[in-house]
Amino acid sequence: MQQMSLEDRLGQFPSPLDMLWNVPAATYAMPMQIEYTNWRDEQRAWKESAVLFDQSHHMTDVYFKGPDLRRLFSDLAVNTMKNFGKGRAKQFVACNYDGYVISDAILFGFADDEWSLVGTPVAPNWVAWHAETGGYDVEVRRDERTVENGGRRLTFRYQLNGPATHGILEKARGGPVEHIKFFNLGEVEIAGCTMRALNHTMAGVPGREMTGLELVGPAEHGERVLDAIRTAGAEFGMREGGALSYTSTPYESGWIPNPLPAIYTGEAMKPYREWLPGLGFEGFASVGGSYRGDRVEDYYVRPWDLGYGNMVRFDHDFIGRDALQRAADQPHRRKVWVRWNDDDTAAAMRTSLFGGAGGTRRAMPIGLPNANYVHFQFDRLMRGDRMAGVSTFAGYTVNLGSVSSMGMVDESDAEDGTEMTLIWGQEDGGVSKAFLPMHEQVEIRATISTSAPV
Numbered sequence: 001m002q003q004m005s006l007e008d009r010l011g012q013f014p015s016p017l018d019m020l021w022n023v024p025a026a027t028y029a030m031p032m033q034i035e036y037t038n039w040r041d042e043q044r045a046w047k048e049s050a051v052l053f054d055q056s057h058h059m060t061d062v063y064f065k066g067p068d069l070r071r072l073f074s075d076l077a078v079n080t081m082k083n084f085g086k087g088r089a090k091q092f093v094a095c096n097y098d099g100y101v102i103s104d105a106i107l108f109g110f111a112d113d114e115w116s117l118v119g120t121p122v123a124p125n126w127v128a129w130h131a132e133t134g135g136y137d138v139e140v141r142r143d144e145r146t147v148e149n150g151g152r153r154l155t156f157r158y159q160l161n162g163p164a165t166h167g168i169l170e171k172a173r174g175g176p177v178e179h180i181k182f183f184n185l186g187e188v189e190i191a192g193c194t195m196r197a198l199n200h201t202m203a204g205v206p207g208r209e210m211t212g213l214e215l216v217g218p219a220e221h222g223e224r225v226l227d228a229i230r231t232a233g234a235e236f237g238m239r240e241g242g243a244l245s246y247t248s249t250p251y252e253s254g255w256i257p258n259p260l261p262a263i264y265t266g267e268a269m270k271p272y273r274e275w276l277p278g279l280g281f282e283g284f285a286s287v288g289g290s291y292r293g294d295r296v297e298d299y300y301v302r303p304w305d306l307g308y309g310n311m312v313r314f315d316h317d318f319i320g321r322d323a324l325q326r327a328a329d330q331p332h333r334r335k336v337w338v339r340w341n342d343d344d345t346a347a348a349m350r351t352s353l354f355g356g357a358g359g360t361r362r363a364m365p366i367g368l369p370n371a372n373y374v375h376f377q378f379d380r381l382m383r384g385d386r387m388a389g390v391s392t393f394a395g396y397t398v399n400l401g402s403v404s405s406m407g408m409v410d411e412s413d414a415e416d417g418t419e420m421t422l423i424w425g426q427e428d429g430g431v432s433k434a435f436l437p438m439h440e441q442v443e444i445r446a447t448i449s450t451s452a453p454v
Contacts, residue, residue: 001279006056007270011277013359017266023286030243031147039369043244043397046203050162052229055214056153057146057317062124064131065114066138072131073107078303078324080313084257085112087185089198092117093308094126096269097325100262100300102126104308108185108198121281122261127274142178156222158215158229161203164236166210180210191228193221194375203249217363248369248395252405252453254307256335256392258310260287260376262300273356288374288433290423290441291390297376302333305408334414337453338381338391338407340422342444345403348424363440364425366403370395373436380423381407381446391422400453409448418448
């Protein structure tokens, strides 16, 4: 029986937005322990000591190898590939033909002719499709997430974050660890296993001093390497981080996870939608929030909106280049941190729990540490009667001491200290999503910061 494609699935709905808005799924369940101790202390650890995250299970890894490797990625990436190769890593950003972001992922240069793309399935799928159908001399090897791969992986992937990272690695390997440049790959040997180490951070800790390292090695050595890191980390107060703390890291690092893939419309994208499975990630990605656009294109974003404008390089031809060149000098939205007013947040929480009696309205619950209730959440940010932007990813960390979110606002409104009002809850009160409690929208005052969490 032939598998239904994404294009087939879209044809069952009046519009792409109808499909995404009414998807029955809530959020993607992370295939890792929810908490090892408690999410608050796990968050505190990346600020005060170190936290260890096991990233071995939830991301899609796709390996690309062959003589046309550089040409393939250069044709697809908004960022340049001129100096990329062995020992380097890069945040790969891809756009559609109209210059709207499909996704981003981390690109690893294992050799000059072998690279790996790691992240949600969206970007790896886009590159794999071009490699397989675009006439490139490139081999593609997929290593799917454990939930889709019978629990098997080719590699382990451990992330250490915090000021004690370097000391823990030296203790675990029994000697000095050579400095690795930021977003470069080095090699580290632990428990007899030689592995790659990427210097980067995912929890708001400066990465240039090696306070964040991602360790990748053969899966068969994963347990003994993990045991060695645990033993070494005990001396430094290291904690292991579970799914709750792991998914709360962006509030401090400033990364906007998972922009809505700009793939659901456009004749040029149709062959790709016919290749994608209808029941894959792209077919069951739910959209919601207090902002309800008229069409799915209202949710598409450009690189500048995500803080990726400095990555766009017009030194090569790539998909979406002409559209981005035309848009380069136009006003854009800007990525910001949004701090929610403590009193308003507490009031919303109180009415979500204790409202509903005596005519008191009931607010949409604010989950802790992660407040998002759909894959792609868009909540209105108002400045007076005018919508100035959207809040996209919301939650709490003990290091910030407040509920915060990442947002995208008009450039003219992107100033430190700007006060806005966030509209929390869906316009339809949750009618369109069976997994949401019935609620009424509430207003929460918020303050904007452009360069760091407030």
